[in-house]
Every structure is written in C-alpha cells, then in structure tokens.
Amino acid sequence: MKKNKFVKIIASSFLLLSSITTGYADDISKGLEIAKEADKRDTGFVDSTAKMKMILKNKQNQTNTREVKVKTLEVIGDGDKGLSIFNTPKDIKGTASLTYSHALKPDEQWLYLPALKRVKRISSKNKSGPFMGSEFAYEDISSQEVDKYTYKYIKDDVLDGINCFVVERYPAYKHSGYTRQIAWINQQEYRPEKIVFYDRKNTLLKTLTYTDYQQYLNKFWRADAMHMVNHQTGKSTTLSWKDYKFKTGLTDKDFNRNSLKRAK
Amino acid sequence: MNINLNSPAPSGISLYALTALTLMLVSFQSLAEWSGDISFQNRYFLHDPLAQNPEQHNNYLSISSEIEYYNNFDSDDKSVTFTPFVRFDQYDKERSHGDIRELFYEQVYDGWELRLGISKVYWGVTESQHLVDVINQTDNVENTDGEDKLGQPMIKASFEKDWGVVDLFILAYFRERTFQDIEGRPRAFPVVDSNQANYESSDEEQHIDYALRWFQYFGDLELGLGYFNGTSREALFTPGNRNGQTVLTPYYPQMQQASLDAQLTTEEWLWKLEAIVRDWQNIDINTAQLIDESFFALTGGFEYTFVGVYESDADLGLVMEYLYDDRGIEATAIFQNDIMLGLRLAMNDADSSEALLGVIYDLDNQERLISLEASKRFAENWTGTLEVRGFNKIDRLSRLKGIEDDDFIQIDIAYYF
Incomplete structure (x- = not known):
C-alpha cells in the first residue's frame, strides 16, 4: 500500500510537471472533451438494425464475404447490447452472438450454435x-464507450478537405491488442473519419477509413463503408452497411438468451 | 418421426406425408427462407472386422442432407420451422434413415414464448459427455459422439423473469434410440434389434414425459437446474432372438432425473460442472433381474485458452474434464472414473479452420478413447471435416468390448446452400 501511494505521488508530480512544461493536462482534457462530445452527439438513437456485408481480401486479392444482421440496443450509462446474426458463409448460417458491452468491466458474451x-x-x-x-x-466493432480509452488531443488537421481534430487514445482494457490509436475526428460532426492502430509493440498495424456517411433522424451519422487495411499482412476488410433503421421498438427482451436462440 | 427407409409399408406413408408437407410449405415460399446442406461421407476402418462380425466392411460411403425451412409472420413474433434430415448408407440399413429434426410453430409473447411441435433442445456445458442433456433422444447411428439428436414432439413454454428463465416441457411421444444394423460399424455385439423394444410403462412409446428447467446467470456464473420425469432415453439391453440368431433387445425404463449445470467464465478460464441424480431400473449384473437403482454422476473440469498464441491470430484451448459415476464397474455408462484431456485450436482465419483433439482415459482399466475433429471451409459454400476415432487398450470385460478394432478415419465434404 505504502509503495502504491509513493508511486502515485511520483506519478502525479510527473503529471503536474509535464502539464507546466507542455500543456499535457490541457491536451488530455481536450481529448476527453472531444470524446465526450462525440458520445453525446450519438446518444439517443435508442435502437438500430442494419445489414452488414464483410468483404475479406488477402494479399493475392482473393475475397471472402460474410453477411451479418446487426441489432443494437442503446444502454444509457453503460455499454450497448448487441446481437449479430450470421447469414453467410452458409455453413454457419444462424450462428448468432449476443454481447452486453461494458465500459470498464469485461463484456459479457454468448454464442448460439444452431447445429447443436x-x-x-x-x-x-x-x-x-x-x-x-x-x-x-x-474490440474494433464493439460499442465505443468514452471510458474504454484515455485520450490526448494532438493537433488540428485537414483530411481530404475536412477539418479534423487529431486525438490519440489509449485502450483502458488491459488485454487490448493496441498500445494506441490515432483518430481523425470531424470537427463539424464529431464523427471519426480515420483511425490508425498501433500494435502491442507500438508498430503501425492497421488503418481504418470511414466513407459515405449518411445522417439518420437528422442526428446520427453512420458510415456506409468502413475500410480496414492491415499494413503488416497486406490483407484488408471492407464493411458495407445498408438498411439502417433506428427506433424500431427493440427492447431488452430482444437481447436475452431466448431471443439469441430464435434470432434469424 | 423416425422414418426407416428400408422397412416396408408404414415408412412409405411417412415419406409421402413428408413430401406433401414439403410441397405445402414450398407453395408459400415467397415469405420463406430455405437453407441446407448435402454432405458426402467416407468412413474408413483401419482394421478388419472382428471374426464375430463377418457382415461388417472396411469402408463405408454415405450421403446425407438436412434442409431447413423457416418462415415468420407478424414481425418475427410467430414462426414456423421445418428441418427434415435424411441419410443413405452404403451398407448399414439402419443408418439409412430419415428424421424430422424440427417441425414446430413458435409464438413469442411479452415475457414468455410457446413452442409446439417437433424440436431440439440442448442442456449443459461440458465437452466430453452430455449428462444433463436429456430432452432429445440420441441418433446413435449418426456418430459415436452422441451429439446427433432425433426430433422430439413437445409443448414447450419458456418464461423470462428477473430471477431467471423457466422452461416447462410436455414431451408427447417417445423416440427410440437408433442402432446399427448387422452390417453397421462400429456397433454393439450381438446386434441390437430395435423392433423388439420393451418398456417399463404399459403406455410404451405413448408415455407422456414432463421436464422442467430453470437457468440464470449471476455475473460470471451461469447456473441451470433441471428435472425430468418419463421414459429413459438411455436403453438397457436384454438378450433376445431374431430368426434364430441372438440379438440384444432394448428396454426403456421410467426414470426421474434431477440435474445441475454450471459454468464460471473468467478471462482465460471456463470452469464447468454437470451433475445428475437418477432413479430408475437397472439390470442386476449377477441375477440379470431388473432392480431399482439410484445413482449419481458428474462431469467437471475446465477449459483454459491461450489467446493469440505465438503472436498469431490463433487461439489454443486446453480442456480437462473428470467423468464420474458412483456405480463404478456396474455403471451403464462407459465413463465412471475417467479423465478427458483435450486441445482445441481455432485459427481465426477466413476459412474458419479449427481442430479438437481429445483423449478420454479410464483410470480404472486404462482404456483410451481418442478423438480428432478438424474442419475448414473451402470456397464460399463448401466445408471439409476430418474425424478420427481410436479405441485403444479396450478391456475384455468392458462395455466397449467388440469395438476394439473399429478405429476409423472419416471425411465429410459438405455443400451448403
């Protein structure tokens, strides 16, 4: 205990020192403010359903596709509940996963295997x-909660003509595959335009680009396409989204183990 | 219902009924979803059959298909599911069979749901055997792992409450376990004659069974309690006679079984337990008379997963389970004091390549059952599965006596649509 306290004092004096010299604390609070504003602007969608098509491409440009139906229930003050139902590949048709995501404690997750x-x-x-x-x-596709990361504002930048905040974020989850991510956040709409991922050794791993944003209910932005490139393997995956619907009347009873079993 | 494609009149009628029903469902397919598979199987035995089984062969080809029809109405709250299954086996006339795995209507109400018809239900958490899974009969001719099940006619009501989910079952017809024909392999010796099945209940297969299940989760702990009252899915065997040949005839006693299943999920560890207490009749080893018996059995253990081994995307799981039955050598079950060790590899690649290697080791007589299952996807619609089963150091007094030379390698190539 004593040692911990000592470490804390050292750490806090270091923070204090760095904030004086570089404005570090300001950058941290600005980073957090941006994340909170982005979260606030995406609050109130209640629930959504959508169809997702994944196109996996390897180095030789061979492709594999998967079709997934995604249902989401917004949970205020905690991570969202999500249900993913696989339609293709055909051999796993009907397989479904139910996730209760949480900001700080581990997510709860169930898998339904239709054959058994x-x-x-x-x-x-x-x-x-x-x-x-x-x-x-x-962790890239699970519900993005403010508390899942700590943040640091880096700079303003222009990305393809869009004014962005560049924010570095550090996963709070100890088993995360990343040391850090650098996100380009649209200054107007507070939505991500690009995220660069660094692996556990802090080496450049992947780049995710969001394109074809659509606005729903005059408020919520969703990208029709999300393109992830792995710089280390040369492989890539594109997610294309369609048939987004919001406030469809889903409730808790659509996100329990019984509904997982009958999900189609 | 089980349709034996080789027995005479009644099955023919069932097959027509099945076809008629299929056509009826096709007729309003505009709302419907069809999917399914056709699977080609080759099972190759490494050794010649035992001298006592001259009818058996060294290589078996077969083809099977399962089709699922699903249709829903009123925004998913009402649905019909129909899943027929059929297999044709080159030699085993009992393994050539059809079954309606599912044919049910389901309606979801606020806080509860009702299912009427033929369906499949799974209870339990462990990998090596499935003690508490008692609703459906095992389609024993399909595979040696007991994981293929026959469709069970039922009325099922499921209530979702804050204090857990309660499922109530009325099981309105008994399905007999399927057994291999004389040319089938591996099989019991002497061959089982299903046509001479006997029952404790005078209602025979018409006996109505009841079951009840509660399950709930408390954070990382999942807990299930079950109760079953009705005809035992497990058969006892008595010697009989068919055309002058000795056969085994199945006997299905009544049973009451209470069960518990639990899983604790922490980061890398899954801790699992299944336990049952059963009251039923058994055949006394010494007197060959039916006696009342109660026993306790459990399966318990863990699965530990190394995530992203050697900085790859692959997960490697280590499975260990202990299998216990308090009747010891008199147990009707194969596993009474056994350890299962398993390795599960999931590549997490685009082809979903995975493998499970397991050995069940008998601590009393050193018997070893070895099992390997590996599968991957080819192109978008094809999968290949390799299964190897080995029966090693089978004891001459063991219930497995007679299959010691039945080690086999099986390849399934399946097309999905």
Whole structure:
C-alpha cells in the first residue's frame, strides 16, 4: 500500500510537471472533451438494425464475404447490447452472438450454435482477436464507450478537405491488442473519419477509413463503408452497411438468451 | 418421426406425408427462407472386422442432407420451422434413415414464448459427455459422439423473469434410440434389434414425459437446474432372438432425473460442472433381474485458452474434464472414473479452420478413447471435416468390448446452400 501511494505521488508530480512544461493536462482534457462530445452527439438513437456485408481480401486479392444482421440496443450509462446474426458463409448460417458491452468491466458474451441448439457463454478476453477471420478485431466493432480509452488531443488537421481534430487514445482494457490509436475526428460532426492502430509493440498495424456517411433522424451519422487495411499482412476488410433503421421498438427482451436462440 | 427407409409399408406413408408437407410449405415460399446442406461421407476402418462380425466392411460411403425451412409472420413474433434430415448408407440399413429434426410453430409473447411441435433442445456445458442433456433422444447411428439428436414432439413454454428463465416441457411421444444394423460399424455385439423394444410403462412409446428447467446467470456464473420425469432415453439391453440368431433387445425404463449445470467464465478460464441424480431400473449384473437403482454422476473440469498464441491470430484451448459415476464397474455408462484431456485450436482465419483433439482415459482399466475433429471451409459454400476415432487398450470385460478394432478415419465434404 505504502509503495502504491509513493508511486502515485511520483506519478502525479510527473503529471503536474509535464502539464507546466507542455500543456499535457490541457491536451488530455481536450481529448476527453472531444470524446465526450462525440458520445453525446450519438446518444439517443435508442435502437438500430442494419445489414452488414464483410468483404475479406488477402494479399493475392482473393475475397471472402460474410453477411451479418446487426441489432443494437442503446444502454444509457453503460455499454450497448448487441446481437449479430450470421447469414453467410452458409455453413454457419444462424450462428448468432449476443454481447452486453461494458465500459470498464469485461463484456459479457454468448454464442448460439444452431447445429447443436447450444448457447455457450464465451470468454470476452479475445477482444483483440479477429472478428470472423477479418481484419477487424472484436474490440474494433464493439460499442465505443468514452471510458474504454484515455485520450490526448494532438493537433488540428485537414483530411481530404475536412477539418479534423487529431486525438490519440489509449485502450483502458488491459488485454487490448493496441498500445494506441490515432483518430481523425470531424470537427463539424464529431464523427471519426480515420483511425490508425498501433500494435502491442507500438508498430503501425492497421488503418481504418470511414466513407459515405449518411445522417439518420437528422442526428446520427453512420458510415456506409468502413475500410480496414492491415499494413503488416497486406490483407484488408471492407464493411458495407445498408438498411439502417433506428427506433424500431427493440427492447431488452430482444437481447436475452431466448431471443439469441430464435434470432434469424 | 423416425422414418426407416428400408422397412416396408408404414415408412412409405411417412415419406409421402413428408413430401406433401414439403410441397405445402414450398407453395408459400415467397415469405420463406430455405437453407441446407448435402454432405458426402467416407468412413474408413483401419482394421478388419472382428471374426464375430463377418457382415461388417472396411469402408463405408454415405450421403446425407438436412434442409431447413423457416418462415415468420407478424414481425418475427410467430414462426414456423421445418428441418427434415435424411441419410443413405452404403451398407448399414439402419443408418439409412430419415428424421424430422424440427417441425414446430413458435409464438413469442411479452415475457414468455410457446413452442409446439417437433424440436431440439440442448442442456449443459461440458465437452466430453452430455449428462444433463436429456430432452432429445440420441441418433446413435449418426456418430459415436452422441451429439446427433432425433426430433422430439413437445409443448414447450419458456418464461423470462428477473430471477431467471423457466422452461416447462410436455414431451408427447417417445423416440427410440437408433442402432446399427448387422452390417453397421462400429456397433454393439450381438446386434441390437430395435423392433423388439420393451418398456417399463404399459403406455410404451405413448408415455407422456414432463421436464422442467430453470437457468440464470449471476455475473460470471451461469447456473441451470433441471428435472425430468418419463421414459429413459438411455436403453438397457436384454438378450433376445431374431430368426434364430441372438440379438440384444432394448428396454426403456421410467426414470426421474434431477440435474445441475454450471459454468464460471473468467478471462482465460471456463470452469464447468454437470451433475445428475437418477432413479430408475437397472439390470442386476449377477441375477440379470431388473432392480431399482439410484445413482449419481458428474462431469467437471475446465477449459483454459491461450489467446493469440505465438503472436498469431490463433487461439489454443486446453480442456480437462473428470467423468464420474458412483456405480463404478456396474455403471451403464462407459465413463465412471475417467479423465478427458483435450486441445482445441481455432485459427481465426477466413476459412474458419479449427481442430479438437481429445483423449478420454479410464483410470480404472486404462482404456483410451481418442478423438480428432478438424474442419475448414473451402470456397464460399463448401466445408471439409476430418474425424478420427481410436479405441485403444479396450478391456475384455468392458462395455466397449467388440469395438476394439473399429478405429476409423472419416471425411465429410459438405455443400451448403
């Protein structure tokens, strides 16, 4: 205990020192403010459904596709609830996953295997692992909560003619596959335009680009296409989204283990 | 219902009924979803059959298909599901069979749901055996792992409450376990004659069974309690006679079974437990008479996962389970004091390549059952599955006596649509 306290004092004096010399604390609070504003602007969608098509491309340009139906229930003050139902590849048709995401404690996750009619609680530790063999990790596509990262504002930048805040963020989740991410946040709409990911060794790993944003209910922005390139393997994955619907009347009862079993 | 494609009149009628029903469902397919697979299987045995089984072969080809029809109405709250299955086996006339895996209507109300018809239900958490999974009969001719199930006619009501989910079942018809024909392999010796099945209940297969299940989760802990009252899915065997040949005839006693299943999920660890207490009749080893018996059995263990081994995307899981039955050598179950060790590899690649290697080791007589299952996807619509089963050091007094030379390698190539 004594040692911890000592470390804290050292750490806080270091923070104090650096804030005096570089404005570090200001950058941290500005980074957090941007994240909070982005979160605020995406609050109130209540629920959504959409169809997602994943196109996996390897170095030889061979492609694999997956079609997934995604249902989301907004949970105010905690992570959202999500249900993903696989339509293709055909051999896993009907497989579905239910996730209760949380900001700080680990997500709760269940998988439904239709061949055995079995619901399996699965460990959420593999958040850094690939989602369905794609270049997206589970942590990339799970609900983005403010508390999942700490932040630091870096600079303003112009990306393809769009004024952006450049914010560095550090995963709070100890098993994250990343040391840091650099996000370009649209200054007008507070939506991400690009995110660059650095792996556990702090080496450039992936770049995610958001394109074809659409606005729903005059408020919520969703990108029709999300393109992830892995710089280390040369592989890439494109997510194309369609049929977005909001406030469809979904409730908690659509996100429990019984609904997981009958999800189609 | 089970349709034996080789027995005479009644099955023919069932097959027509099945076809008629299929056509009826096709007729309003505008709302419907069809999917399914056709699978080609080759099972190759490494050794010649035992001298006691001259009818058996060294290589078996078969083809199977399962099709699912699904249709919903009123924004997903009402649905119909129909899943017929059929297999044709080169030699085994009992393995050539059809079954309606599912044919049910389901309606979702506020806080509860009702399912009427033929359906499949899974209870449990462990990998090596499935003690608490008692609703559906095992389609024993399909595979040696007992994971293929026959469709069970039922009325199921499921209530979702804050204190857990309660499922109530009325199981309105008994499905007999399927057994291999004389040319089938691996199989019991002597061959089982399903046509001579006997029951404790005078209602025979018409006996109505009841079951009840509660399950809930408390953070990282999942807990299930189950109760079943009705005809045992597990068969006992008595010697019989068919055309002058000795056969085994199945006997299905009544049973009451209470069960518990639990899983604790922490970051890398999954801790699992299944336990049952059963009251039923068994055949006394010494007197060959039916006696009342109660026993306790459990399966418990863990799965530990190394995530992203050697900085790859692959996950490697280590599975260990202990299998116990308090009847010891008199147990009707194969596993009474056994350890299962398993390795699960998931590549997490685009082809979903994965493998599970397992060994179940009998601590009393050193028998070893070895199992390997590996699968991957080819192109978009094809998968290949390799299965290897080995039966090693089978004891001469063991219930597995007779399959010691039945080690096989099986390849399934399946097309999905």
